[in-house]
Amino acid sequence: MALLDIKNLHARVEETGMNILKGVNLTINPGEVHAIMGPNGSGKSTLASVLAGREDYEVTEGEVLYKGQDLLEMEPDERAREGVFLAFQYPVALPGVSMSNFLKQAVNSMREHRGLDELSAGDFLKLMREKAQLVHLDPSFLRRAVNEGFSGGEKKRNEIFQMAMLDPTLAILDETDSGLDIDALRIVADGVNKMRAPDRAFLVITHYQRLLDYIVPDIVHVMVDGRIVKSGDKTLALELEEKGYDWIREETVAA
């Protein structure tokens, strides 16, 4: 069974009624890494938001099955507890909420859902230290407020750190590479690569090919105007880098 099966998904912005997704079809199997590329405004981030359950969008047609269940029926927090993780393009600062308290609540919500006991303070600290190393975060940042005063790179590393803590089945990375220098990009990609596993899939959304030098995808999709118009292997990403998106547009229109 596919892990994620998106069929003819249409969605619009709730407030303005503007149609963004116009019939997305996508199947992701466990263990696969999919990349979605596309020009600005093509609907890549909207797809990530709809999958995570952001309420600003309204699904008007189509369906999304996750582990065979109707994903769109689930609340955002239920989706997360079922193993869907979104690494935010713009992580939110939470003044007054410490990283450790935030993660404790998140991890224990997951564990409760899976019928596990809460982690002891000692085990929790150990887990945090271990996973922080994965993205080279200094343990002292655990005492800071979530994303408050974090640099752009720290915020993105923090997203990957949270992903490692929460151990998802489907991880959606929404432009995690934007605003990162090469060093930070490498650290983030290393973290993701270490988490690749046969029972976990990734959906990597990016505007640029360079992230895919480090996180090598199994399948690359191109999204234009709310639809996936082309899919291929990793060489498609290189082709896009070279030729830009216009040839795809022309090809689509011609077809």
Add this chain to the structure above:
Amino acid sequence: MQAPPAPIVARPEDRFLTAFELNEGHTLNGSNARLHGLRKQAIARFRELGFPPPRTEAWKYTNITRVLQHEYRLNLLPVETRLTPDDLAPYRIPGLDAHTVVLVNGRFAAGLSDIGHLPDGAVVTGFARASETHEDLVNRHFGAYAGDEQDPFTALNTAFTLDGLFVYVPKGTRLRRPIHLINLIQAEEDLFLQPRLLVVAEPGSQVQLIQTDASRTAVPTFTNGVTEVFVGTGAHVRHYLVQDAGEAASAVNTLSVYQEGGSTFTAATTTLSGATVRNNVYVLPNGEHCESNLYGLFLGKNRMHVDNHTMMDHARPHCVSNELYKGILDDASTGVFNGKVLVRQDAQQINAYQSNKSIVLSDAAQMYSKPELEIYADDVRCSHGATSGQLDEEAMFYLRARGIPPKEARAMLLIAFARDVLDTIELDVLRTYLDERLDARFHS
């Protein structure tokens, strides 16, 4: 046929004026001539001022006259309390090692208090008792800081002062343990209570007072409390007030603070419950290099009304003041913040900061914020800001996207919002206690 006689509408003021006339020279004799003289002056002042009419600027958002229409009873005679120390368990702060003083209906309950050992010369006792045992000290300070020229509530309290708390910390003395005042209402009738607190911190001394306002009754009560604080040269005083007297308890609390040079005064007030609650804080740093910190956190639910009214009177140069008030208003509750900073002409080099932020959780809840700066000196730094908004939806989504259920996420964000006020509380056990109270509140 005769028209029915017009109903006689007694002004609420008249009840107090009559009670004064009946009791003056008896219950309200006072232990000495000065006190007696002050009472007479104060009742004259009250007669002249009356309660603030609804359109008074300082009471614009709080209709206190409506609350005072209720016929509360003045209890001028002491009533024996049947409470035992075990009854105080709900009002204690876990892990707090303190000199515990208990007031029941505004009167010092010696049998319930556990003051313990104090440093040489320090005094912690009931106000009535102190006006006999420490007559000179009481005479020197009582009524010296709480001005009644403009304030009918202070005048009324002074006219009827019977008992309360007296704290004296001699020069250079540091009270290692805080004082915990449990200010308890125990009533079968609708009482009107007027406790009086006097804190005298001599130069170079240090003292922390925690005050817990609580009630064991569901009948309507009204507390008109006045606290006077003298902070001597270089002294440090902290006053933590936790207001949690329940939905039938209305109060006007007036805190009047006088600071000498180089002193520090901090007030942090947390309002957890109440009917109509008005907190007046007047601070006069009357010397150079003073620091004054006024913090407040108020949580409104149901039909609760909380009004914080501050007056920072910078009369002298080189002083600093900080004000931070935060409110979380739910249901049909109302919050008011009216903060005035006055910088007088000769008060150069003043740094005065004021901030008021609120979260309004429901359509029926309201917040009124009115910052006022009045500056007559030219070399000063003053800032003020007021914001009021809803819970941040983006933050809610972020938490939920990490698997945290909405109720939990909401509680986390509300506690986080209150965090910077709670963090001003330097007493760990009190901060933990309030953290837990907030946690329980937002999870209910």
